[in-house]
Amino acid sequence: MTTLRRFFLAAAVLGVLVSCSAGVPTVGLPHQPDSGSLAVRCGRLIDGLSDQVLEDTIVLIENGHIVAVGKDVVVPSGIPVIDFSGYTVLPGLIEMHAHVMEGPDQLNDLSAYYKISREDQLEEGRGYAAVTLMAGFTSVRNLGAYQGFLARDLRDEINGGQAIGPRMQVAGYYLTIPGGGGDLVVPGIPQEAIPAELRMGVSRGPEEFRRKAQAAIDGGADLLKVIASGAVLAYGGVPGEPEMTPEEIRAVAKVAHAAGKKLAAHAHSTRSIKEAILAGADTIEHASLIDEEGVRLAKEHDVALSMDIYNGDYIDTEGRRQGWPQEFLDKNLALVEAQRKGFEMAYRNGTPIVYGTDTGVYPHADGAKQFRVMVERGMKPMDAIRAATSLPARYMGWSDRVGAVQQGRFGDLIAVRGDPLEDITVLEDVQAVIKGGLIFKRPGESR
Numbered sequence: 001m002t003t004l005r006r007f008f009l010a011a012a013v014l015g016v017l018v019s020c021s022a023g024v025p026t027v028g029l030p031h032q033p034d035s036g037s038l039a040v041r042c043g044r045l046i047d048g049l050s051d052q053v054l055e056d057t058i059v060l061i062e063n064g065h066i067v068a069v070g071k072d073v074v075v076p077s078g079i080p081v082i083d084f085s086g087y088t089v090l091p092g093l094i095e096m097h098a099h100v101m102e103g104p105d106q107l108n109d110l111s112a113y114y115k116i117s118r119e120d121q122l123e124e125g126r127g128y129a130a131v132t133l134m135a136g137f138t139s140v141r142n143l144g145a146y147q148g149f150l151a152r153d154l155r156d157e158i159n160g161g162q163a164i165g166p167r168m169q170v171a172g173y174y175l176t177i178p179g180g181g182g183d184l185v186v187p188g189i190p191q192e193a194i195p196a197e198l199r200m201g202v203s204r205g206p207e208e209f210r211r212k213a214q215a216a217i218d219g220g221a222d223l224l225k226v227i228a229s230g231a232v233l234a235y236g237g238v239p240g241e242p243e244m245t246p247e248e249i250r251a252v253a254k255v256a257h258a259a260g261k262k263l264a265a266h267a268h269s270t271r272s273i274k275e276a277i278l279a280g281a282d283t284i285e286h287a288s289l290i291d292e293e294g295v296r297l298a299k300e301h302d303v304a305l306s307m308d309i310y311n312g313d314y315i316d317t318e319g320r321r322q323g324w325p326q327e328f329l330d331k332n333l334a335l336v337e338a339q340r341k342g343f344e345m346a347y348r349n350g351t352p353i354v355y356g357t358d359t360g361v362y363p364h365a366d367g368a369k370q371f372r373v374m375v376e377r378g379m380k381p382m383d384a385i386r387a388a389t390s391l392p393a394r395y396m397g398w399s400d401r402v403g404a405v406q407q408g409r410f411g412d413l414i415a416v417r418g419d420p421l422e423d424i425t426v427l428e429d430v431q432a433v434i435k436g437g438l439i440f441k442r443p444g445e446s447r
């Protein structure tokens, strides 16, 4: 059991009141999600939409939703006021490419996933989800878990107030070819020996992809994820080479869109990026080897790029130290700089870029570390913030719910010390997290 989990269970035993320093409790387990009513006095407010920074502003949240934002908001009696006048308040952050169920520790031996029980993996995921929320990410897209539908079960626990974590959209399982980037093959182990629940999305041909895509949606997936090209952290695949055909990708896109869902396409390869855009993907994950035509096509088709330009550093240092397979390290190194150049090109071109980091490949607590790299690579800090707030909300189909401090959306806020527009790395040290009007973390509390 994780320390964090133990903490929350202890909190549940003591009742919901964990910390009452400001008259408002920090939330424990179980709780009623999106039930909070409170007013937040913000020293500075970045709302996730505009370029303006508002000073001395009050955000009023009632029953989990923002009902008013302004200097002269009248706070109804009985609603507590949280004083963040010494902080910069922002919308809760959005991670577009998370793997909440898994952590980096198992990447030196993928066959460990063959043995771990569903309940143990779920328990791990609960811990990672809590860490993700405490890092300031109040919404995430979970783009695949090795155990099919495991993230769906965690999503449902969080939505029911039985676990602590971000709002989640989950992909169900990886839609991938046999031996592809989402198929958990390990050299020396026959494919028949791999547990079936790890291979639920392995398909070949448009018809089989269509069937498995529909089954993912019928099983509760919020979006679909295809592995269009080879992957870095998988045996045998070549990131620069296509794995799925355009017809296969299109078959999945059709199923997703018919159900009102989005399609996220993993594509490192120059060709796969373009094929996925033309086949109907809504976001391109990684986009490492994107060229000018790809950048142009993405913009033209209103497809967002979710480029994980931080984790290459982690893989090359920590992954190497932990003894990850040499094949993974080599493939990573070959892509890092190309992907960052592609990011610069895409930003210059005005192609939509959303904040997607592949967290889980590196520790979930470090989810905000990519902001620094994005700004170093030329992105304006305000654009980097919008890439993790209002813009991804749009690509999740959740613009009415999250991603901005705006009337009608959920009361999801974070507070940081200092000014992220001056120093983007202050986002790596989130002091307070409010989700649905409930306080999950407050200044001075380490959870």
Ligand SMILES: [Zn+2]
Residues within 6 Å of the ligand: 097, 099, 143, 358
């Ligand atoms: Zn990933």
